[in-house]
Amino acid sequence: MIGLILLALFNGVLIALARNLNGRLNLAQGPFKASWFNHLTGFLFLCGLLFAVSPGEFHFSEKVPGYVYLGGVIGALYVAVNSYILHRIGAVKSVLFVLGGQMITSLIIDAMQAGLHNLVMQGAGVILIFAGMYFSLHKSRNQPTEKTSASSNQRTEAEA
Amino acid sequence: MKVHATDFMLAIAGGALLAIMISFNSQLAGFSSPMTASWVAHxxxxxxxxxxxxxxxxVSKHRKKxxxxxxxxxxxxxxxxxxxxxxxAIAAITVNSPLGLSGSLALGLLGQILFSLATDKFGWFGLKKRPLTVHDFVVVxxxxxxxxxxxxxGDAA
Structure with missing residues:
Protein backbone atom coordinates (compact mmCIF):
# COMPACT_ATOMS: atom_id res chain seq x y z
CA MET A 1 0.00 0.00 0.00
CA ILE A 2 2.86 2.39 0.86
CA GLY A 3 4.33 1.57 -2.54
CA LEU A 4 1.04 2.42 -4.27
CA ILE A 5 0.71 5.68 -2.34
CA LEU A 6 4.25 6.70 -3.33
CA LEU A 7 3.52 5.71 -6.93
CA ALA A 8 0.38 7.90 -7.01
CA LEU A 9 2.33 10.81 -5.48
CA PHE A 10 5.12 10.28 -8.01
CA ASN A 11 2.52 10.42 -10.76
CA GLY A 12 1.63 13.94 -9.69
CA VAL A 13 5.32 14.86 -9.81
CA LEU A 14 5.51 13.49 -13.38
CA ILE A 15 2.53 15.62 -14.44
CA ALA A 16 4.08 18.74 -12.89
CA LEU A 17 7.43 17.86 -14.52
CA ALA A 18 5.78 17.58 -17.93
CA ARG A 19 4.23 21.03 -17.49
CA ASN A 20 7.57 22.54 -16.46
CA LEU A 21 9.38 21.10 -19.49
CA ASN A 22 6.63 22.36 -21.82
CA GLY A 23 6.69 25.74 -20.10
CA ARG A 24 10.43 26.04 -20.73
CA LEU A 25 9.99 25.22 -24.41
CA ASN A 26 7.19 27.80 -24.58
CA LEU A 27 9.67 30.48 -23.42
CA ALA A 28 11.88 29.76 -26.42
CA GLN A 29 9.40 28.79 -29.12
CA GLY A 30 5.88 29.74 -28.08
CA PRO A 31 2.93 27.71 -26.76
CA PHE A 32 1.98 25.88 -29.95
CA LYS A 33 5.41 24.44 -30.62
CA ALA A 34 5.53 23.40 -26.96
CA SER A 35 2.22 21.59 -27.50
CA TRP A 36 3.47 19.98 -30.73
CA PHE A 37 6.66 18.58 -29.20
CA ASN A 38 4.76 17.42 -26.10
CA HIS A 39 2.29 15.45 -28.20
CA LEU A 40 4.93 14.14 -30.61
CA THR A 41 7.23 12.77 -27.89
CA GLY A 42 4.27 11.44 -25.90
CA PHE A 43 2.88 9.73 -28.99
CA LEU A 44 6.20 8.08 -29.87
CA PHE A 45 6.74 7.00 -26.25
CA LEU A 46 3.27 5.43 -26.10
CA CYS A 47 3.87 3.69 -29.45
CA GLY A 48 6.86 1.96 -27.88
CA LEU A 49 5.09 1.26 -24.61
CA LEU A 50 1.99 -0.21 -26.28
CA PHE A 51 4.15 -2.34 -28.52
CA ALA A 52 6.13 -3.62 -25.54
CA VAL A 53 3.06 -4.30 -23.39
CA SER A 54 0.57 -5.66 -25.90
CA PRO A 55 1.62 -5.66 -29.55
CA GLY A 56 -1.30 -5.92 -31.94
CA GLU A 57 -3.99 -4.59 -29.61
CA PHE A 58 -4.68 -1.41 -31.52
CA HIS A 59 -8.31 -2.13 -32.31
CA PHE A 60 -11.18 0.24 -31.71
CA SER A 61 -14.86 -0.48 -31.52
CA GLU A 62 -17.01 1.02 -34.26
CA LYS A 63 -19.44 2.06 -31.55
CA VAL A 64 -17.11 4.80 -30.32
CA PRO A 65 -19.01 8.11 -30.71
CA GLY A 66 -17.00 10.45 -32.95
CA TYR A 67 -16.96 13.37 -30.54
CA VAL A 68 -14.77 11.57 -27.98
CA TYR A 69 -11.86 11.90 -30.44
CA LEU A 70 -12.09 15.64 -29.77
CA GLY A 71 -10.22 14.88 -26.54
CA GLY A 72 -7.00 14.99 -28.55
CA VAL A 73 -7.87 18.34 -30.13
CA ILE A 74 -8.74 19.80 -26.73
CA GLY A 75 -5.50 18.35 -25.34
CA ALA A 76 -3.47 20.29 -27.92
CA LEU A 77 -5.12 23.53 -26.78
CA TYR A 78 -4.80 22.66 -23.10
CA VAL A 79 -1.03 22.04 -23.31
CA ALA A 80 -0.59 25.32 -25.22
CA VAL A 81 -2.54 27.28 -22.58
CA ASN A 82 -0.75 25.61 -19.69
CA SER A 83 2.70 26.19 -21.22
CA TYR A 84 1.88 29.84 -21.87
CA ILE A 85 0.77 30.73 -18.34
CA LEU A 86 3.45 28.80 -16.39
CA HIS A 87 6.19 31.43 -16.53
CA ARG A 88 3.71 34.30 -16.36
CA ILE A 89 2.09 33.38 -13.03
CA GLY A 90 4.55 30.84 -11.58
CA ALA A 91 4.35 27.09 -10.95
CA VAL A 92 2.20 27.06 -7.80
CA LYS A 93 -0.41 29.51 -9.07
CA SER A 94 -0.57 27.68 -12.42
CA VAL A 95 -1.29 24.39 -10.68
CA LEU A 96 -3.88 25.91 -8.35
CA PHE A 97 -5.84 27.94 -10.91
CA VAL A 98 -5.82 25.13 -13.48
CA LEU A 99 -6.93 22.78 -10.71
CA GLY A 100 -9.75 25.11 -9.67
CA GLY A 101 -11.03 25.36 -13.24
CA GLN A 102 -10.71 21.60 -13.68
CA MET A 103 -12.53 20.70 -10.47
CA ILE A 104 -15.46 23.04 -11.07
CA THR A 105 -15.81 21.99 -14.72
CA SER A 106 -15.76 18.29 -13.87
CA LEU A 107 -18.41 18.97 -11.20
CA ILE A 108 -20.57 20.59 -13.90
CA ILE A 109 -19.97 17.59 -16.23
CA ASP A 110 -20.90 15.16 -13.41
CA ALA A 111 -24.01 17.20 -12.59
CA MET A 112 -25.13 17.09 -16.23
CA GLN A 113 -24.50 13.36 -16.53
CA ALA A 114 -25.70 12.07 -13.16
CA GLY A 115 -26.95 15.01 -11.11
CA LEU A 116 -25.54 16.21 -7.80
CA HIS A 117 -25.78 13.69 -4.97
CA ASN A 118 -23.66 15.25 -2.30
CA LEU A 119 -24.59 18.91 -2.24
CA VAL A 120 -23.11 19.85 1.14
CA MET A 121 -19.62 18.51 0.39
CA GLN A 122 -19.72 19.75 -3.20
CA GLY A 123 -20.99 23.20 -2.22
CA ALA A 124 -18.30 23.51 0.46
CA GLY A 125 -15.64 22.38 -2.05
CA VAL A 126 -16.66 25.02 -4.60
CA ILE A 127 -16.72 27.75 -1.93
CA LEU A 128 -13.23 26.80 -0.69
CA ILE A 129 -11.84 26.83 -4.25
CA PHE A 130 -13.34 30.25 -5.01
CA ALA A 131 -12.11 31.57 -1.65
CA GLY A 132 -8.60 30.34 -2.44
CA MET A 133 -8.64 31.97 -5.88
CA TYR A 134 -9.97 35.23 -4.49
CA PHE A 135 -7.42 35.28 -1.69
CA SER A 136 -4.59 34.50 -4.10
CA LEU A 137 -5.50 37.37 -6.46
CA HIS A 138 -6.38 39.80 -3.71
CA LYS A 139 -3.03 39.44 -1.99
CA SER A 140 -0.91 39.46 -5.12
CA ARG A 141 -2.44 42.79 -6.18
CA ASN A 142 -1.20 44.33 -2.96
CA GLN A 143 2.37 43.16 -3.38
CA PRO A 144 4.35 46.09 -4.76
CA THR A 145 6.67 43.91 -6.88
CA GLU A 146 3.76 42.32 -8.69
CA LYS A 147 1.58 45.40 -8.98
CA THR A 148 -0.25 45.50 -12.27
CA SER A 149 -0.45 48.47 -14.55
CA ALA A 150 -3.70 47.37 -16.16
CA SER A 151 -6.25 50.11 -15.60
CA SER A 152 -9.15 47.69 -15.12
CA ASN A 153 -7.36 46.02 -12.22
CA GLN A 154 -6.58 49.30 -10.53
CA ARG A 155 -10.23 50.14 -10.71
CA THR A 156 -11.20 46.89 -8.98
CA GLU A 157 -8.53 47.52 -6.38
CA ALA A 158 -9.92 50.99 -5.70
CA GLU A 159 -13.44 49.63 -5.37
CA ALA A 160 -12.35 46.85 -3.04
CA MET B 1 6.59 39.99 -14.19
CA LYS B 2 3.37 41.94 -14.09
CA VAL B 3 0.18 40.24 -13.01
CA HIS B 4 -2.47 40.23 -15.71
CA ALA B 5 -6.02 39.15 -15.03
CA THR B 6 -6.12 37.42 -18.42
CA ASP B 7 -3.36 35.00 -17.33
CA PHE B 8 -5.46 33.79 -14.42
CA MET B 9 -8.58 33.53 -16.58
CA LEU B 10 -6.57 31.54 -19.11
CA ALA B 11 -5.39 29.23 -16.32
CA ILE B 12 -8.99 28.59 -15.23
CA ALA B 13 -10.01 28.04 -18.86
CA GLY B 14 -7.07 25.63 -19.18
CA GLY B 15 -8.43 23.66 -16.23
CA ALA B 16 -11.86 23.56 -17.90
CA LEU B 17 -10.24 22.22 -21.10
CA LEU B 18 -8.40 19.62 -19.02
CA ALA B 19 -11.64 18.41 -17.40
CA ILE B 20 -13.40 18.09 -20.78
CA MET B 21 -10.35 16.33 -22.24
CA ILE B 22 -10.27 13.83 -19.37
CA SER B 23 -14.00 13.19 -19.77
CA PHE B 24 -13.63 12.45 -23.52
CA ASN B 25 -10.42 10.44 -23.12
CA SER B 26 -11.86 8.26 -20.38
CA GLN B 27 -14.92 7.58 -22.54
CA LEU B 28 -12.51 6.54 -25.29
CA ALA B 29 -10.61 4.41 -22.76
CA GLY B 30 -13.88 2.62 -21.97
CA PHE B 31 -13.83 1.26 -25.54
CA SER B 32 -10.16 0.22 -25.39
CA SER B 33 -7.66 0.85 -22.60
CA PRO B 34 -6.34 4.01 -20.90
CA MET B 35 -3.00 3.69 -22.68
CA THR B 36 -4.49 3.07 -26.13
CA ALA B 37 -6.89 6.00 -25.66
CA SER B 38 -4.01 8.24 -24.61
CA TRP B 39 -1.99 7.08 -27.61
CA VAL B 40 -4.83 8.05 -29.96
CA ALA B 41 -5.38 11.37 -28.14
CA HIS B 42 -1.65 12.19 -28.35
CA VAL B 59 -1.46 34.50 -40.07
CA SER B 60 1.03 35.97 -37.60
CA LYS B 61 3.68 37.09 -40.10
CA HIS B 62 2.47 40.67 -39.91
CA ARG B 63 2.23 40.87 -36.14
CA LYS B 64 4.83 42.75 -34.10
CA LYS B 65 4.99 40.03 -31.46
CA ALA B 89 0.46 4.39 -17.75
CA ILE B 90 1.09 4.74 -14.00
CA ALA B 91 -2.45 6.07 -13.42
CA ALA B 92 -3.78 2.89 -15.04
CA ILE B 93 -2.01 0.95 -12.26
CA THR B 94 -3.04 3.09 -9.26
CA VAL B 95 -6.67 3.59 -10.38
CA ASN B 96 -7.12 -0.21 -10.52
CA SER B 97 -5.61 -0.66 -7.05
CA PRO B 98 -7.23 -0.17 -3.61
CA LEU B 99 -6.46 3.56 -4.01
CA GLY B 100 -9.15 3.80 -6.69
CA LEU B 101 -9.79 6.84 -8.86
CA SER B 102 -10.34 9.28 -5.99
CA GLY B 103 -7.28 8.20 -4.03
CA SER B 104 -5.11 8.35 -7.14
CA LEU B 105 -6.42 11.81 -8.01
CA ALA B 106 -5.97 13.16 -4.49
CA LEU B 107 -2.42 11.82 -4.11
CA GLY B 108 -1.52 12.97 -7.62
CA LEU B 109 -2.69 16.47 -6.74
CA LEU B 110 -0.60 16.44 -3.61
CA GLY B 111 2.47 15.37 -5.62
CA GLN B 112 1.82 18.11 -8.19
CA ILE B 113 1.43 20.82 -5.57
CA LEU B 114 4.51 19.77 -3.56
CA PHE B 115 6.66 19.62 -6.69
CA SER B 116 5.40 23.02 -7.84
CA LEU B 117 6.16 24.57 -4.45
CA ALA B 118 9.73 23.28 -4.86
CA THR B 119 10.05 24.53 -8.48
CA ASP B 120 8.96 28.04 -7.49
CA LYS B 121 11.13 28.13 -4.37
CA PHE B 122 14.32 26.89 -6.04
CA GLY B 123 13.64 28.35 -9.50
CA TRP B 124 13.94 25.03 -11.34
CA PHE B 125 13.41 24.71 -15.12
CA GLY B 126 14.19 28.38 -15.72
CA LEU B 127 11.40 29.65 -13.47
CA LYS B 128 11.93 32.80 -11.44
CA LYS B 129 12.99 31.99 -7.85
CA ARG B 130 10.26 33.03 -5.49
CA PRO B 131 10.32 32.69 -1.70
CA LEU B 132 7.29 30.82 -0.35
CA THR B 133 5.12 32.77 2.09
CA VAL B 134 2.38 31.88 4.58
CA HIS B 135 -0.02 33.33 2.03
CA ASP B 136 1.00 30.64 -0.50
CA PHE B 137 0.23 27.88 1.98
CA VAL B 138 -3.17 29.39 2.86
CA VAL B 139 -4.13 29.46 -0.83
CA VAL B 140 -2.77 25.91 -1.32
CA GLY B 154 -18.03 12.16 -6.20
CA ASP B 155 -16.89 8.90 -4.61
CA ALA B 156 -19.52 8.93 -1.88
CA ALA B 157 -22.36 9.41 -4.38
Missing part, protein backbone atom coordinates in the same frame (compact mmCIF):
# COMPACT_ATOMS: atom_id res chain seq x y z
CA UNK B 43 -1.68 11.44 -32.10
CA UNK B 44 -4.72 13.65 -32.71
CA UNK B 45 -3.24 16.32 -30.44
CA UNK B 46 0.05 16.29 -32.38
CA UNK B 47 -1.78 16.72 -35.70
CA UNK B 48 -3.90 19.52 -34.17
CA UNK B 49 -0.85 21.36 -32.81
CA UNK B 50 0.90 21.03 -36.17
CA UNK B 51 -2.19 22.41 -37.92
CA UNK B 52 -2.32 25.35 -35.52
CA UNK B 53 1.37 26.07 -36.13
CA UNK B 54 0.79 26.03 -39.90
CA UNK B 55 -2.18 28.40 -39.64
CA UNK B 56 -0.50 30.73 -37.14
CA UNK B 57 2.73 30.71 -39.14
CA UNK B 58 0.95 32.31 -42.08
CA UNK B 66 5.21 36.65 -33.19
CA UNK B 67 3.37 33.66 -31.73
CA UNK B 68 6.00 31.28 -33.05
CA UNK B 69 9.65 31.91 -32.27
CA UNK B 70 12.73 29.82 -32.88
CA UNK B 71 15.01 30.64 -29.94
CA UNK B 72 17.15 27.81 -28.63
CA UNK B 73 15.83 25.76 -25.73
CA UNK B 74 17.71 23.18 -23.64
CA UNK B 75 17.27 19.65 -25.02
CA UNK B 76 15.25 18.46 -22.02
CA UNK B 77 12.58 21.08 -22.75
CA UNK B 78 11.52 19.05 -25.80
CA UNK B 79 10.73 15.97 -23.71
CA UNK B 80 7.56 17.11 -21.91
CA UNK B 81 5.61 14.34 -23.58
CA UNK B 82 7.58 11.58 -21.84
CA UNK B 83 6.58 12.22 -18.21
CA UNK B 84 3.07 13.13 -19.39
CA UNK B 85 2.61 9.82 -21.21
CA UNK B 86 4.27 7.83 -18.41
CA UNK B 87 1.73 9.39 -16.01
CA UNK B 88 -1.11 7.85 -18.04
CA UNK B 141 -4.78 24.81 1.72
CA UNK B 142 -8.04 26.39 0.52
CA UNK B 143 -7.93 25.20 -3.10
CA UNK B 144 -6.42 21.83 -2.10
CA UNK B 145 -9.09 21.17 0.55
CA UNK B 146 -11.88 22.27 -1.80
CA UNK B 147 -10.58 19.90 -4.48
CA UNK B 148 -10.33 16.99 -2.03
CA UNK B 149 -13.96 17.59 -0.99
CA UNK B 150 -15.10 17.51 -4.63
CA UNK B 151 -13.02 14.40 -5.40
CA UNK B 152 -14.34 12.40 -2.44
CA UNK B 153 -17.91 13.76 -2.74
Missing amino acids: GIGAVTALGLIAILGT PVLTTAKAPRWAYLGGLPGAAAV GLIGAGSMLLIFA
